[in-house]
Amino acid sequence: MDKFEKLTGVAAPLPLINVDTDMLIPKQFLKTIKRTGLGVNLFDEMRYDDDRNEIPDFVLNKPAYRNAEILVSGDNFGCGSSREHAPWALLDFGIRCVIATSFADIFYNNCFKNGILPIALPQEQVDILMKDAEKGENARMTVDLDAQTITTSDGEVFTFDVDPFRRHCLMNGLDDIGLTLEKAAAIESFEATMQTQRPWV
Amino acid sequence: MTAPKTLYDKIWDAHLAHEAEDGTCLLYIDRHLVHEVTSPQAFEGLRMAGRTVHAPDKTIAVPDHNVPTTLDRVNGISNPESRIQVEALDKNAKDFGINYYPVDDVRQGIVHIVGPEQGWTLPGMTVVCGDSHTATHGAFGALAHGIGTSEVEHVLATQTLIQKKSKNMKVEITGKLRPGVTAKDITLAVIGETGTAGGTGYVIEYCGEAIRDLSMEGRMTVCNMAIEGGARAGLIAPDEKTFEYVKGRPHAPKGAQWEAALAWWKTLYTDEGAHFDKVLTIRGEDIAPxxxxxxxxxxxxxxxxxxxxxxxxxxxxxxxxxxxxxxxxxxxxxxxxxxxxxxxxxxxxxxxxxxxxxxxxxxxxxxxxxxxxxxxxxxxxxxxxxxxxxxxxxxxxxxxxxxxxxxxxxxxxxxxxxxxxxxxxxxxxxxxxxxxxxxxxxxxxxxxxxxxxxxxxxxxxxxxxxxx
The missing domain is CATH 3.30.499.10 (Aconitase, domain 3)
Incomplete structure (x- = not known):
């Protein structure tokens, strides 16, 4: 997993609530057995018409946002299916940070496993960031995970919360499984106890 | 005297394998269900890191998302990508020695229907699957939720998940349902009330007379859509109906183990006075189709x-x-x-x-x-x-x-x-x-x-x- 420390980039505004993972990556692209290559199908049904032509009005098709690295959106982002193909598609497109008023639980977890930083902020702050994002490619935001701040193109600074363990893993690009395997002794001892207490499991 | 606990608290405490100083927990997973869409990358990750499946006997796989449902599927899956995904699951199940119900097995079906049917899902268990509708298994008083593919790989390798505890929410459906009103109407009506993010950060326990009156099938329908309300999981305390449903299923405990299991299962309920962070009450008779x-x-x-x-x-x-x-x-x-x-x-x-x-x-x-x-x-x-x-x-x-x-x-x-x-x-x-x-x-x-x-x-x- 790539480290996430500090990111300065274009933010794309997507002022919708309940952006679900079916929207992020429709089911026909879940048939892959790889994690890569999904960026071209990110938001597929919103991005392309029936003849596979780009729909010019969709934000990520606009020249200013084709290289966006940040996405600003509304309530309950990433709801629905647990498909990790959603963050894989975001990452493959080049998006490393999603800012929204709230996130669905499974999607939120999945982001951290893939080097993407999801940031939840109050509505008033997201409104300001949404306006900033609407300014286009000359307006770049900076997301600093170490300082836990977002700086708008105007220099306005917002702070955000993130779980310290997740922040640590993201900043160092750490593999969860490796960390958990360091606790193998605790897992084995738990299993030994369970073997006597709940042998039917 | 310990503080009163919710059903969720009890299952959580019974599965805590490790807690770090910062509160990060390792939750032990009793059953890991696997289907063909969200698992290939996880198995590939295991292979690349030279890891094995930690507890193949607790891992159950079945293809369901991609399989055609027409009678001609005995001739194979014509869509090449779908076929590759199902074949990958066939191979992964065989290579890693996990329990498997292939397409041509009469027991094959949707993973959340097969698990309970075969007695893999039991009260008080932790159950995960790379599928958001894992919440279904909460109907048995099991803590069950969906995970992403990275977490699938984590569970395969360690039989644990890194977790933070959720908050407790109670959804009580009082009284009786009117004729023509079903479990589906209950679960949709609840989401209509809470919204799709109303349960975010919570584990919901469904209770009340209308829930108790439901069959196990109906309870599964209610818990299934807990995720649609944003909840991490939905739970219903096990009772005689639950035990009756489970008894005699292929992977349910038998003999002395059944008795031991039953004794523990009967302790799985929310204690009087336990704290819920959020409560929603709906009168059963107010729910329409x-x-x-x-x-x-x-x-x-x-x-x-x-x-x-x-x-x-x-x-x-x-x-x-x-x-x-x-x-x-x-x-x-x-x-x-x-x-x-x-x-x-x-x-x-x-x-x-x-x-x-x-x-x-x-x-x-x-x-x-x-x-x-x-x-x-x-x-x-x-x-x-x-x-x-x-x-x-x-x-x-x-x-x-x-x-x-x-x-x-x-x-x-x-x-x-x-x-x-x-x-x-x-x-x-x-x-x-x-x-x-x-x-x-x-x-x-x-x-x-x-x-x-x-x-x-x-x-x-x-x-x-x-x-x-």
Whole structure:
């Protein structure tokens, strides 16, 4: 997993609530057995018409946002299916940070496993960031995970919360499984106890 | 004397394998269910790191999302990508020695139907699967939730998950349900109240007389859609109905172990005075048969209602409603019963169990579906299908004009040949009405199996109480 420390980039505004993972990556692209290559199908049904032509009005098709690295959106982002193909598609497109008023639980977890930083902020702050994002490619935001701040193109600074363990893993690009395997002794001892207490499991 | 605990607290405490100083917990996982769509990258990750499956005996795999449900599937899956994904699961199950129900096994079906049916899901367990509808297993008083593929790999390698504890939410449905009102109406009505993010950060315990009165099948339907309300999991305390359902299943404990298990299971309830961070109470008699009108499961209305207008809402929901109405091709003020349907889908992990098929068949018996209607029943497992045939339900469906299919996820998510065409409108017993969910441009109205059967007969959304 790539480290996430500090990111300065274009933010794309997507002022919708309940952006679900079916929207992020429709089911026909879940048939892959790889994690890569999904960026071209990110938001597929919103991005392309029936003849596979780009729909010019969709934000990520606009020249200013084709290289966006940040996405600003509304309530309950990433709801629905647990498909990790959603963050894989975001990452493959080049998006490393999603800012929204709230996130669905499974999607939120999945982001951290893939080097993407999801940031939840109050509505008033997201409104300001949404306006900033609407300014286009000359307006770049900076997301600093170490300082836990977002700086708008105007220099306005917002702070955000993130779980310290997740922040640590993201900043160092750490593999969860490796960390958990360091606790193998605790897992084995738990299993030994369970073997006597709940042998039917 | 320890502080009173909720059911969730008890299951959580019983599975805590490690807690770090910063509060990060390792939760031990008793059952890991696996399907073909969200697992190939996880197995590939294991191989690349030279790791093995930590507890293959606690890992159960079954292909369900991609498999065709037509009788000709014995000839193989024609879509090459789908076929590769199912073949990858065949191989991974074999290579890593995990429990497996291949496509041609009569026990194959939707993973959330197969788990309980085979007795893999037991009260007090932790159950995970790379699928958001894992919440279904909460009906047994098991802590069950969906995970992403990275977490699938983590569970395969360590049999644990890194977790933070959620908050406790209680949803109580008091009193009795009225005739024609089912578990599906309960779960949709709850989401209508909470919204799709109302449960975010919580584990919901469903309780109250109307919940206790439900069969295990009905309880699974309720818990199944906990995720649609944003909750990490949904739970129902186990009782005699639960124990009766579990007893004698292939992987349920037997003999002395059964007695020991039962003794522990009977301690799995929320203690008097335990703290809930959020409480929602709904009177059972206030719940009507409901349908969804929009593209979010929170867009729920009683069938007697009318299509809302964007200005009936506030905040971001105004734009969302505008977008939904346009996508769904509906006009504000129109009675919901005027909405014409061309497709009916009965099945899915929400409503693909025997009781669901019985409820639909009871409405359809001796009747015909509307001319031109495309209607299909997709049993949740091969065993549900066999039982429905034995009970004569299959014949009722066939006589009414339904297609009688083999088990799989089918049109719930349309990763297989069962899909809607643009503009087609479906009455579906599944769980999501998202844009494009059942096929690009397809329009989905969620409802109960009995309501779906009623719509199949009349050709429009219908109050099931009028055809009972």
């Amino acid at each position: 409901v349908v969804t009108w929009g593209t979010s499961p929170e867009d729920v209305l009683p069938i007697s209602g009318t299509v809302p207008a964007p200005e009936d809402f506030t905040g971001g929901k105004v734009e969302a409603a505008k977008r939904s109405l346009e996508y769904m091709g509906l006009t504000p003020g129109m009675p919901l019963t005027d909405i014409k349907i061309d497709t009916v889908f009965i099945g899915s992990c929400t409503n693909g169990r025997i009781e669901d098929l019985r409820a639909a068949a009871a409405i359809l018996k001796g009747k015909k579906i509307k001319d031109g209607m495309r209607a299909m029943v997709v049993p949740g497992s091969g065993l549900v299908r066999a039982q429905a045939e034995e009970e004569g339900l299959a014949q009722i469906f066939i006589d009414a004009g339904f297609e009688w299919r083999l088990a799989g996820c089918s049109m719930c998510l349309a990763m297989n040949p069962d899909q809607l065409q643009p503009g087609e409108r479906c009455a579906a017993t599944s769980n999501r009405n998202f844009e494009g969910r059942q096929g690009r441009g397809g329009r989905t109205h969620l409802l109960s199996p009995a309501m779906a059967a009623a719509a199949a007969i009349t050709g429009h959304l219908t109050d099931v109480r009028e055809v009972m």
